[in-house]
Amino acid sequence: MGDSETPSWGRVADNVASLIPESPHRTQEGKPRLLIVGAGMMGREHLRVTQQLGWAEVQGIVDPFNSSIEWAQSDWARLSSQPLQVYADLRDACLDSAVDAIVICSPNHTHYDVLKIVCESGKPILLEKPMATTLVDAMEVLRLASEYPSVIQLGMQYRFKAQYVEALFEIRAKASLGPVKTVAMSEYRPPFLDKVNQWNKFNRHSGGTLVEKCCHYFDLMNVIAASRPKKIYASGGRGVNFLDFEWQGVPSDIDDHAMVIIDYANGIRASFTLNMFCQELYEELVVVGECGRLVASEQASFHPDTPSEARLQVEVPGHSAYRPQGVGYPPWIEETGHYGATFFEHIAFHRQLAGERVDAATPQQALWSLIVASAAQYSMAIGQAVDVAAFCTQEGVGDFFEDSEVG
Numbered sequence: 001m002g003d004s005e006t007p008s009w010g011r012v013a014d015n016v017a018s019l020i021p022e023s024p025h026r027t028q029e030g031k032p033r034l035l036i037v038g039a040g041m042m043g044r045e046h047l048r049v050t051q052q053l054g055w056a057e058v059q060g061i062v063d064p065f066n067s068s069i070e071w072a073q074s075d076w077a078r079l080s081s082q083p084l085q086v087y088a089d090l091r092d093a094c095l096d097s098a099v100d101a102i103v104i105c106s107p108n109h110t111h112y113d114v115l116k117i118v119c120e121s122g123k124p125i126l127l128e129k130p131m132a133t134t135l136v137d138a139m140e141v142l143r144l145a146s147e148y149p150s151v152i153q154l155g156m157q158y159r160f161k162a163q164y165v166e167a168l169f170e171i172r173a174k175a176s177l178g179p180v181k182t183v184a185m186s187e188y189r190p191p192f193l194d195k196v197n198q199w200n201k202f203n204r205h206s207g208g209t210l211v212e213k214c215c216h217y218f219d220l221m222n223v224i225a226a227s228r229p230k231k232i233y234a235s236g237g238r239g240v241n242f243l244d245f246e247w248q249g250v251p252s253d254i255d256d257h258a259m260v261i262i263d264y265a266n267g268i269r270a271s272f273t274l275n276m277f278c279q280e281l282y283e284e285l286v287v288v289g290e291c292g293r294l295v296a297s298e299q300a301s302f303h304p305d306t307p308s309e310a311r312l313q314v315e316v317p318g319h320s321a322y323r324p325q326g327v328g329y330p331p332w333i334e335e336t337g338h339y340g341a342t343f344f345e346h347i348a349f350h351r352q353l354a355g356e357r358v359d360a361a362t363p364q365q366a367l368w369s370l371i372v373a374s375a376a377q378y379s380m381a382i383g384q385a386v387d388v389a390a391f392c393t394q395e396g397v398g399d400f401f402e403d404s405e406v407g
């Protein structure tokens with residue numbers, strides 16, 4: 001995105017300018033000390049962000065896989081001269097008085113079991129997306145969260161990507177677009193990356209592609225629509241990727257493309273397109289209201305040293321971004337991972353610990369994103385449109401569907 005040290009435009013520029021210089025959540029010794037549960041790709045991103053932001057210290061990691069521990073230790077040696085404790089037992093690690101807050105970034109199918117143990121600590125938790133791989137487990141996570149004495153923030157950090165920060169600001173300032181009528185999102189990208197034990201190549205471990213990958217987008221669409229999803233139709237499947245892939249003798253069953261249509265109860269119509277057999281990454285959000293159209297896009301690359309670009313366009317007469325504007329964070333922030341989104345997710349966590357209201361996903365919002373993803377996957381499986389209320393009743397989350405607000 002930008003190649004200067006300053007962000008290029010708008011709301012994002014204000015956020016960078018107001019970066020908090022000091023932590024409001026200090027222990028007596030100083031900064032809060034984090035435990036990272038799962039030291040794989042995302043765990044190492046959390047290590048990096050913590051050090052670059054400087055709001056917390058990393059106390060230690062827990063991971064059953066030796067190679068992940070070694071990679072994390074080698075990353076850590078470049079980031080800090082302080083020791084990184086490797087805990088052998090999750091419960092002992094969580095209950096260690098040297099740990100103040102816990103980041104869970106183990107694979108999707110472990111989230112619920114890991115969370116049950118982590119919750120014994122009563123300490124603040126940042127739980128990676130998706131909250132669980134099934135709606136039944138997600139409901140249990142919600143129950144744990146509702147009784148929990150501290151913060152549980154969900155890792156839907158696409159909310160903090162520069163183009164979506166700007167887009168959500170414009171959409172909420174109703175004077176700009178006016179009441180929203182349609183929302184269209186899409187993601188075109190390369191295939192799933194290698195993971196430890198290839199958990200993301202199997203529906204039973206990831207929850208399925210629309211749960212694993214797309215809960216981020218359904219979260220954003222729910223926030224924009226601010227209404228219950230009423231009817232969902234999805235079509236998709238396995239076109240190109242991992243068709244002959246096996247792991248320990250089990251064939252992959254993961255989908256690589258889908259098209260999803262969502263009718264929201266307030267009349268907003270939404271669509272989502274996923275294609276995972278592309279060379280480069282391109283994401284787009286198009287929102288049309290009574291007064292104009294907004295386009296937020298990101299062109300990025302998985303190839304090293306390839307520039308990326310995020311843009312925002314607001315086609316409302318007189319708007320300063322009527323012609324597309326580049327948006328983005330300074331390179332030192334973007335380089336910490338996910339183009340700076342994880343960095344601002346940590347700032348949100350940090351602020352939540354100080355009791356501030358932030359724009360991070362709550363367990364309820366994470367469950368709404370999982371409901372849309374799961375209903376879409378079910379629609380793909382049965383080849384028919386799904387009534388979301390009936391689907392939720394069938395899946396044991398009917399009361400949540402009736403009683404909770406979206407958005």
Ligand SMILES: NC(=O)c1ccc[n+]([C@@H]2O[C@H](COP(=O)([O-])OP(=O)(O)OC[C@H]3O[C@@H](n4cnc5c(N)ncnc54)[C@H](O)[C@@H]3O)[C@@H](O)[C@H]2O)c1
Nearest residue numbers: 038039040041042063065068105106107108128129195196
């Ligand atoms: N928010 C995002 O944009 C984003 C991006 C990537 C991944 N993620 C999420 O982060 C999580 C991890 O993904 P990843 O890409 O780092 O996968 P990964 O395979 O690279 O790393 C997962 C690590 O967890 C370890 N692990 C397995 N079981 C464990 C357990 N019971 N306790 C502790 N550690 C355990 C594995 O050994 C591995 O080192 C997933 O839930 C994934 O969906 C989120």
